[in-house]
Amino acid sequence: MLHIVNGDHVAETLKKVVDKGDILVWREVYPDGPNFTNPAEPANREIRAQYLEQAMGIPTAEFTRNSEIQEKQLADFAQYDEVVLWFEHDLFDQTMLCYLxxxxxxxxxxxxxxxxLCIGSFPGIELFRGLGQLHAEQMATLSGTWQIVGSEQLALGSALWEAYVSSDPNKLxxxxxxxxxxxxxxxxxxxLHLARFPSVHNGLGIVEQITLEHVQNDDYTPYILFQKVGDKLHELGMGDLQYWHVLSKLSQGTQPLLHIEGLESFPHFQGTPPSFHNCTISLTELGRQVLESKVDWIALYGIDTWLGGVHVLGQSVPWRWDTEANAIVNCRKDK
Structure with missing residues (x-):
């Protein structure tokens, strides 16, 4: 039996639960960076690797090596009588699940x-963030409760992945x-992924919006802010490196929305500067104007990021999120 899980911590706990079989940790961050129908294709993998190294400090060589190893083990699935996918409700896992x-x-x-096996809650846990919260005894209660994947799940998962990596978010x-x-x-x-697109009102995606809302009346240290935003947007399943990349874009450049007092450098894949824990984050005057929708951040500052298969680039991006209609809209001037 082969168990495919979403992280090393889950894998270590699962080892205490399952008597036999192999465990494959699927190491990817599909909510970030350029995405492709086939990310394992060498040229696509290289593009993702370069982005993730620049954005999060994940070494290109390590990302490439891990990707090759996991894809090879996946390709050898026929040696197992059963493959079990262990995932949860958030975007981090749902993108992974749909790719698989x-x-x-x-x-x-x-x-x-x-x-x-895919869950969104667990008895006794008020705010369920994921399988990583469970200890071995709790994990053991899930063993064997998985269900056979049928044609409907395969078809929907495949369709969702193809729509997610499309350059047209309207398909999703x-x-x-x-x-x-x-x-x-x-x-x-x-x-919630679509809500990450720049808002029609001020150019902020949902993560940036919630971040600025939290700091508008109070200063926060980075990890406390990450916890607050992560709890509010737990259905993203956002990791700390993903969030530091968001904070860096909000606080750097010539027209920052946030000021981080005491910042020497942001954490990256290799570690965290000790001083980072004690930094304080506050809203700039421009940040307050953007939060009040008096200024459009994208029109002012521009953007260069990837959301699924969409390269959101420039100061006049076509795809925006309408927070009132709860829908993605095309704002091209010729429409």
Whole structure:
């Protein structure tokens, strides 16, 4: 049996629970960086590796090596009688799950069973952030409760992945307006992904908006702010390196929205500067104007980021998020 899980901590706990079988930790950050239908294609992998090294400090060589190892183990799935996918409700996991369902949809299973365990809550945990919160005894209660993946899950997962990596976010929006019950957590997770696009009101995505709302009346240290924003947006499943990349864009440049007192450098894949823990984050005057929708951050500062398969670039980006309609809209002037 092969168990595919979303992180090393989950894998270490699962080792105490399962008596036999192998565990594959799927190491990816699909909510960040350029995405492709086939990210394992060498040219696509190289593009992702370069982005993740620049954005989060993940060494290109290490990312490439890990990707090659996990893809090889995935390709050898036929040696197992069953493959079990262990995932949760948030965008981090749902993108991972949909990629794997898309992959399996392209590869005949033969005699191998494909099963799924995917949860969004756990008894006794008020705010469930993920499987990493569970200790071995709690994890053991989930063992064997997985369900066989059927054609509906494979088809929906594949369609969601293809829509997610498309350069047209409206494809994902249209898909989410249909029946997504085969994957119960997909609708909320991918809807929140669309809310990461710049708002029609001030150019802020949902993560930037919630960040500025938290600091408008109080100063925070980075880790406290990360916890507050992460709790509010727990359906993103956002990791700390992902969030530091957001903070860096908000606080650097000639027209920052945040001021970080005592900042020497941001944490990266290799570690965290000790001084970072004691930094304090406050709103600049420009940040307050943007938060009040008096200034459009993108029109003023421009943007260069990837959301799924969409390269959001420039000062007049076509795709925006309408917070009132709760929908993605095309704001091109010729529309």
């Amino acid at each position: 369902l898309h992959w399996f949809a392209q590869h005949p299973l033969g005699d191998t069973k494909l099963s799924l 929006s249209q898909l989410l307006n249909g029946d997504t019950s085969a994957l119960p957590f997909a609708q909320a997770a991918f809807q």
